[in-house]
Amino acid sequence: MPRFVLPAVEAAATPNEPGRASARIFAHGSFEARWYAPRGTDPQAPHGRDEAYVVVSGRGTFFCAGTCAPFGPADMLWVPAGAEHRFEDFTPDLAVWVIFYGPEGGEG
Template sequence: MESNSWKVFEIDALVEKQRGDASPYLEFLRVPALSCGIYCLPAGAEDLQNPHDEDEVYYVLAGRARLQVDGEDRVVDPGSLLYVGATSEHSFVEIEEDITLLVFFASGGPS
């Protein structure tokens, strides 16, 4: 049983739902202090996101790429947990394998 104070999500079902959507980002939770989504980019894609007004955390579920933040970058792959501060220039580059990310935004979501 779920209520307004808690919910349960199945990652596999969310990823499958996102794959059926035209947008690379599927938001599945929004509450006043937090929003969560699944973000998927195919190999070779260009990540077109802009800096956000909120802090965010990415958890890499699948795939391999480089995360570039404010001119620095590093390889990310399954199990990588990434924090990006609000207003930081960032994008996923050199996407070698389709990348699937679980995304958490503070303060209710991407701007």
């Protein structure tokens, strides 16, 4: 039976995949949900697919494609494929859902 509710508390307890900074929680077609909770710094590199973040906890500044903006709980952040992005000056409790979707190169 498929799961329709993916609790954040379970996602937070899921270990990161080897070699990845996030844990894969769910996938269906091109949709992939991951849990990401960086500590200290955010060493991300651009990704090949479009992505969205939903902030569960924490605050800080989000840098994307040369622009910075503040973020907090319940905010959604969108990143086009290939864009340089990262969380900056964030609180130690930062935790986000990461949603990857679409083809390599984005849906542009």
